[in-house]
Amino acid sequence: MIVTEEKPIEEILSFIEPYKNILVLGCDGCTQPPRALKEAEIYAELIRIAGKLKDKGYEVKTFTVSRQCDNNILTQNLTDQLEGVDVILSMACGIGPQTIVETFPEVVVYPAQNTVFMGSENMEEATLYEKCKACGNCVLNLTGGICPITRCSKNIMNGPCGGTTADGKCEVEKDTDCAWYLIYNRLKELDQMSTFDDIQPVRDWRPGGHGGPRRSIRIELTQPPEPEPEPESEPEKGGDRK
Numbered sequence: 001m002i003v004t005e006e007k008p009i010e011e012i013l014s015f016i017e018p019y020k021n022i023l024v025l026g027c028d029g030c031t032q033p034p035r036a037l038k039e040a041e042i043y044a045e046l047i048r049i050a051g052k053l054k055d056k057g058y059e060v061k062t063f064t065v066s067r068q069c070d071n072n073i074l075t076q077n078l079t080d081q082l083e084g085v086d087v088i089l090s091m092a093c094g095i096g097p098q099t100i101v102e103t104f105p106e107v108v109v110y111p112a113q114n115t116v117f118m119g120s121e122n123m124e125e126a127t128l129y130e131k132c133k134a135c136g137n138c139v140l141n142l143t144g145g146i147c148p149i150t151r152c153s154k155n156i157m158n159g160p161c162g163g164t165t166a167d168g169k170c171e172v173e174k175d176t177d178c179a180w181y182l183i184y185n186r187l188k189e190l191d192q193m194s195t196f197d198d199i200q201p202v203r204d205w206r207p208g209g210h211g212g213p214r215r216s217i218r219i220e221l222t223q224p225p226e227p228e229p230e231p232e233s234e235p236e237k238g239g240d241r242k
């Protein structure tokens with residue numbers, strides 16, 4: 001899931017200050033905490049209250065789409081909602097506002113969230129943990145399924161660095177498990193210590209975005225749709241049966 005944190009309401013109010021007609025747009029997609037219609041309505045109410053206090057008279061409406069990161073979904077669902085709207089306040093991760101800007105260049109869009117990381121949720125600890133930095137060249141096959149790029153504070157590929165504490169914590173963050181301590185134990189458990197002993201070559205970081213914004217071409221969307229199969233013709237009734 002993509003983890004987001006709400007921006008302070010004062011910051012949001014500073015964005016929308018010059019505008020009157022505001023659309024707070026939820027996203028039913030993958031943000032965590034959820035940022036769909038219910039949350040959009042809460043933001044809308046806060047903006048209305050702030051508008052009254054500041055004598056601004058904001059007109060605020062809400063809407064949500066299944067995913068703000070899909071220009072097709074936006075075109076089909078949002079176009080009718082934009083009439084009279086001065087500004088959209090997007091509840092999605094940072095991909096949402098950028099997709100709206102590309103789809104509707106005439107509309108002003110501001111983010112209501114800070115996008116923090118991609119992670120997983122531990123319900124018992126009520127905490128979200130970062131798990132992947134979308135590095136473009138996954139090495140989990142070498143590391144027992146534990147990501148050193150995300151979970152090692154120094155992103156090192158041939159760990160540990162030598163600073164692991166006696167109880168297996170990271171020297172940079174004492175309340176964080178040392179990723180390489182975890183990797184070592186996991187590979188041992190899997191009887192894959194020969195992988196641990198292999199020295200990994202200097203990493204090419206370009207697939208991780210260091211060579212500019214990345215793109216992924218979806219070949220299947222560039223092909224014409226397969227023709228529907230012809231329905232099988234019914235056998236003629238009343239014919240001779242042999």
Ligand code: SF4
Pocket residue numbers: 131132133134135136137138139140147148149150
């Ligand atoms: S190695 Fe790269 S793709 Fe794999 S989990 Fe780590 S950051 Fe994500």
Ligand code: SF4
Pocket residue numbers: 151152153154155156159160161162163164165169170171172173177178179180181
């Ligand atoms: S102590 Fe472990 S997690 Fe921390 S920087 Fe060193 S190898 Fe990475």
